[in-house]
Amino acid sequence: MVHPRVLHALSTPLLGHLDPAFLALMNDIQALLRVVFQTKNHFTIAVSGTGSAGMEASIVNIVEPGDAVIIGVNGLFGTRLATIVERCGGKAILVEAPWGQILEPDAIEAALRRSSPVKAVAIVHAETSTGAWQPLEPIANLCRNHDTLFVVDAVTSLGGAPVEVDRLGIDVCYSATQKCLSCPPGLSPFTLSDRALAAIRARRTPCQSWYLDMALIADYWAEGSRAYHHTAPISMLYALREALRLVEEEGLPARFTRHRLNGDALAAGLTELGLSPLPPLEHRLPMLTCVTVPAHIPEAKIRASLLSTYGIEIGGGLGPLKGKVWRIGLMGESSTEAYVLTLLKALEDLFIRDGWLSTPGTALRAAARIYGRKKP
Ligand SMILES: *Cc1c(COP(=O)(O)O)cnc(C)c1O
Numbered sequence: 001m002v003h004p005r006v007l008h009a010l011s012t013p014l015l016g017h018l019d020p021a022f023l024a025l026m027n028d029i030q031a032l033l034r035v036v037f038q039t040k041n042h043f044t045i046a047v048s049g050t051g052s053a054g055m056e057a058s059i060v061n062i063v064e065p066g067d068a069v070i071i072g073v074n075g076l077f078g079t080r081l082a083t084i085v086e087r088c089g090g091k092a093i094l095v096e097a098p099w100g101q102i103l104e105p106d107a108i109e110a111a112l113r114r115s116s117p118v119k120a121v122a123i124v125h126a127e128t129s130t131g132a133w134q135p136l137e138p139i140a141n142l143c144r145n146h147d148t149l150f151v152v153d154a155v156t157s158l159g160g161a162p163v164e165v166d167r168l169g170i171d172v173c174y175s176a177t178q179k180c181l182s183c184p185p186g187l188s189p190f191t192l193s194d195r196a197l198a199a200i201r202a203r204r205t206p207c208q209s210w211y212l213d214m215a216l217i218a219d220y221w222a223e224g225s226r227a228y229h230h231t232a233p234i235s236m237l238y239a240l241r242e243a244l245r246l247v248e249e250e251g252l253p254a255r256f257t258r259h260r261l262n263g264d265a266l267a268a269g270l271t272e273l274g275l276s277p278l279p280p281l282e283h284r285l286p287m288l289t290c291v292t293v294p295a296h297i298p299e300a301k302i303r304a305s306l307l308s309t310y311g312i313e314i315g316g317g318l319g320p321l322k323g324k325v326w327r328i329g330l331m332g333e334s335s336t337e338a339y340v341l342t343l344l345k346a347l348e349d350l351f352i353r354d355g356w357l358s359t360p361g362t363a364l365r366a367a368a369r370i371y372g373r374k375k376p
Pocket of ligand 1: 050052077124126128129153156176
């Protein structure tokens with residue numbers, strides 16, 4: 001869901017993309033993005049395109065033909081990163097973990113030792129296909145010790161969980177507007193450290209993408225130069241500024257707590273219904289709850305009933321998890337107690353109807369316990 005203020009911002013009359021008032025709006029966005037990325041990085045922008053554009057921009061700018069890149073693969077999005085590396089002529093070195101599990105730093109370290117020199121390590125912070133929350137700090141430290149760039153996909157985490165770009169020393173980080181930032185899809189928040197910028201400037205070959213070449217785009221976003229590269233998606237940038245203002249008004253710590261509380265309450269309720277979370281307890285994402293659906297439950301049918309009868313959309317499994325899990329997002333504006341309780345009530349009704357649950361209120365009581373315990 002998107003806040004009405006963001007929808008309203010989308011309908012603001014248009015400005016030219018080099019209009020001084022629009023350039024001021026770009027400055028606002030850069031300053032607000034630095035807050036959510038917890039960075040002072042000068043190069044902090046919104047890439048034109050969805051999260052995948054940010055993913056592609058990260059890889060095509062860093063990777064040259066022949067470069068080795070370690071990719072953590074424990075879900076769909078890690079697999080995509082590897083595909084892009086290969087398309088750039090790079091060598092993708094996969095470090096894998098089962099879907100739903102996190103990547104072990106020891107495995108990354110072994111790959112770094114085996115494959116030196118390694119240009120970058122790329123991992124997904126919040127694996128939306130499995131609900132796993134990857135700890136970043138140990139891998140960030142490995143990257144520093146091995147003088148390797150650290151690329152982080154924060155598409156689902158940014159605005160819902162801490163993404164500490166400067167404290168951890170993340171070199172390349174990208175996100176998307178439509179997940180925890182609660183803005184329509186269309187832009188990819190993106191930040192580069194000085195180390196990453198230096199690597200881009202030192203390339204031996206031109207970036208394989210002209211549209212996503214950050215060395216060229218820097219001249220549009222840099223204050224002072226503002227040279228035309230491509231026309232900025234004006235209305236989307238209006239919307240993003242408003243969405244980021246809402247994040248700033250709430251404050252990051254309060255926003256993270258809200259996502260955690262609602263995610264915990266949902267997981268507690270679902271567990272009572274026999275739907276247990278796929279990732280281990282300590283690595284469960286707050287904004288994306290992935291639960292295993294028991295074999296006797298026709299999962300696609302129940303999802304269809306939720307949508308048609310209750311107006312609630314939840315996700316099914318992807319890849320090897322197809323037909324086996326549900327993925328339930330509680331992101332940004334959609335992370336509310338009302339949504340959690342409404343979904344649990346709907347599931348209770350459907351489960352009672354089909355004879356899989358006998359006592360009404362079981363899941364709701366489990367969620368209420370979490371809310372009662374953690375609320376002031
Ligand atoms: C959604 C998502 C993407 C892709 O973003 P799009 O906006 O769909 O292009 C990339 N990585 C992760 C982890 C995602 O959840």
